[in-house]
Amino acid sequence: MxxxxxxxxxxxxxxxxxxxxxxxxxxxxxxxxISAGFVAALTRAGATILQALTHVFPGAGLTSVLIxxxxxxxxxxxxxxxxxxxxxxxxxxxxxxxxxxDELSRSFGARHVSVQEIPRADGHSSPPxxxx
Numbered sequence: 001m002x003x004x005x006x007x008x009x010x011x012x013x014x015x016x017x018x019x020x021x022x023x024x025x026x027x028x029x030x031x032x033x034i035s036a037g038f039v040a041a042l043t044r045a046g047a048t049i050l051q052a053l054t055h056v057f058p059g060a061g062l063t064s065v066l067i068x069x070x071x072x073x074x075x076x077x078x079x080x081x082x083x084x085x086x087x088x089x090x091x092x093x094x095x096x097x098x099x100x101x102d103e104l105s106r107s108f109g110a111r112h113v114s115v116q117e118i119p120r121a122d123g124h125s126s127p128p129x130x131x132x
Contacts, residue, residue, distance in 0.1 A: 013071070013091035013120040018101045020084040024109035027079040031056045035064050037107050038075045042066060042088070045100035047073070070095045075104075084108055091122070 029037075035054040043049060048069040056062045061077035070092040076085045086104060088097040098115070105113045 011091055011093045012122055015087060015089045015118040015120055016097040016101060017116045017118060018086040019114045020105055020108055020110035021082065021112035022110065023082040023084055024111065026077060026082055026084065026108050031062050034062060034077060038064050039066065041100040041103040042073055044103065045096040046094040
């Protein structure tokens, strides 16, 4: 049986949603540096990136989406307010999402970081069979 890389160490799925505020270096970064940093942080945290897409909003921020063999990740920036939002969804024990968020927080010079851990339904396991 073929098991895609990254799906071999299944864990209950979780979404990490992070809000970074007062990001002191964000406005000085170029969009390509932000996108490359996002890819690098996820790769160092154990992600297997299958595809990356970034859209730059002229005169504003950007949105970057990564399709991972472990699931997906998204990053949204607002340089004018020094704000970054990051979502990382995975059901693999290999992906260290909090390490990626910590690295990105440091790279953006975030003075405020709020992270929510949201358990999600497991699409790999069968739902319980109701009693008859």
